[in-house]
Amino acid sequence: xxxxxxxxxxxxxxxxxxxxxxxxxxxxxxxxxxxxxxxxxxxxxxxxxxxxxxxxxxxxxxxxxxxxxxxxxxxxxxxxxxxxxxxxxxxxxxxxxxxxxxxxxxxxxxxxxxxxxxxx
Amino acid sequence: xxxxxxxxxxxxxxxxxxxxxxxxxxxxxxxxxxxxxxxxxxxxxxxxxxxxxxxxxxxxxxxxxxxxxxxxxxxxxxxxxxxxxxxxxxxxxxxxxxxxxxxxxxxxxxxxxxxxxxxxxxxxxxxxxxxxxxxxxxxxxxxxxxxxxxxxxxxxxxxxxxxxxxxxxxxxxxxxx
Numbered sequence: 001x002x003x004x005x006x007x008x009x010x011x012x013x014x015x016x017x018x019x020x021x022x023x024x025x026x027x028x029x030x031x032x033x034x035x036x037x038x039x040x041x042x043x044x045x046x047x048x049x050x051x052x053x054x055x056x057x058x059x060x061x062x063x064x065x066x067x068x069x070x071x072x073x074x075x076x077x078x079x080x081x082x083x084x085x086x087x088x089x090x091x092x093x094x095x096x097x098x099x100x101x102x103x104x105x106x107x108x109x110x111x112x113x114x115x116x117x118x119x120x
Numbered sequence: 121x122x123x124x125x126x127x128x129x130x131x132x133x134x135x136x137x138x139x140x141x142x143x144x145x146x147x148x149x150x151x152x153x154x155x156x157x158x159x160x161x162x163x164x165x166x167x168x169x170x171x172x173x174x175x176x177x178x179x180x181x182x183x184x185x186x187x188x189x190x191x192x193x194x195x196x197x198x199x200x201x202x203x204x205x206x207x208x209x210x211x212x213x214x215x216x217x218x219x220x221x222x223x224x225x226x227x228x229x230x231x232x233x234x235x236x237x238x239x240x241x242x243x244x245x246x247x248x249x250x251x252x253x254x255x256x257x258x259x260x261x262x263x264x265x266x267x268x269x270x271x272x273x274x275x276x277x278x279x280x281x282x283x284x285x286x287x288x289x290x291x292x293x294x295x296x297x
Contacts, residue, residue: 043283065198066191066280084194104187105283106290 035059038110040068040082043102045110052092053115061087068104072097144214146260151270152203154261156210157219158277159199161253162192164223168242168249171230178239180294184246184287191284195277202273239295247292250285254278 033055039046041063052058060070062082070079070088074097079088081104090096092114102108149157169185169192176182203210226245233241257278265271 042279064280065276066194104190105287107283107286 033057037061038070040064040070040102040108043105043108045070045100045102045108048110049113050110051113051115054092054094054096056092058090058092058112059087060090061085066104068102068108070100070110071103073099073101078103146215146256147264149213149215149261149264150211151265151267152208152211153213153216154265154274155199155203155208155270156212157216158257158261158274159196159210160216160219162196162199164219165246165249166192167223167227168230168245171227172238172242175231175234175238176242178295180291181239181242184243184291187287188246188284191280195273195280198273198276202269206267206269236295240292243288243292243295247285247288250281250288254281254285257281 034053035057036050036052036059038050038058038060040060043064045060050058060079060082062068062084065084067081067083069081070090072078076095076097077090077100079090082088092112094116096112096114098112098114100110100112146154146157165188169188172181172185176185230238230241230245257274262271262274262278265274
């Protein structure tokens with residue numbers, strides 16, 4: 001009986017050492033990455049102003065007949081040519097430029113409101 | 121309505137050096153003839169764009185010309201797909217023939233020019249051409265097209281060409297400075 005008790009205690013001690021428990025509700029901030037969609041249609045980016053955070057991903061989808069791009073004004077990122085129906089993804093980093101336009105149709109402009117914090 | 125139509129044709133005539141014949145009116149064209157006029161008009165602008173890429177060294181002109189090639193090619197591909205779906209063939213007509221004949225003269229004229237003179241002529245022609253075509257498409261073709269899908273394509277095309285018109289305005293200002 002005593003021996004069984006001691007064996008159980010030893011097993012518990014080994015388990016605790018091998019698998020330390022950390023409560024998931026520790027109160028520490030958890031980064032949550034989001035995906036956002038920008039629809040390109042009738043020569044407009046929609047939404048024209050998009051709130052994003054570092055770590056998020058933005059997906060541009062072209063619904064127009066003509067090809068478009070989404071190109072940062074400061075040159076920091078570019079989706080490349082998007083044909084009708086095509087989409088492209090850009091990951092938001094601390095260096096992602098906020099203003100962008102269509103390199104083929106400069107009248108098309110939009111912006112990203114980038115939050116530097118990745119927490120929500 | 122007839123006065124407005126004659127005005128639209130005159131505008132296009134001015135841009136394309138087309139002499140409107142009183143016996144033939146764009147309003148009398150059927151859907152397949154209208155589709156062919158649009159196809160020819162697209163190809164004419166593509167031809168002008170290739171000429172600009174060959175002659176001009178201005179980056180603004182090159183950007184515009186490349187956009188014209190991309191966009192007009194995309195519209196033509198949609199038009200051809202639609203005609204295939206409708207099992208129809210476009211029909212040549214007085215207007216598409218006149219546009220073609222006169223574009224040859226304009227290409228000949230522009231190809232003699234160089235430098236800033238070419239850039240200005242190309243930019244001004246693009247603005248005048250798009251204004252005239254947009255007026256004809258918006259005020260004559262679209263109201264007269266009977267097939268709903270053909271009409272929808274022309275409506276989408278008109279949005280594209282209005283953006284081109286605005287872009288051409290910017291280009292004219294850029295090469296005039």
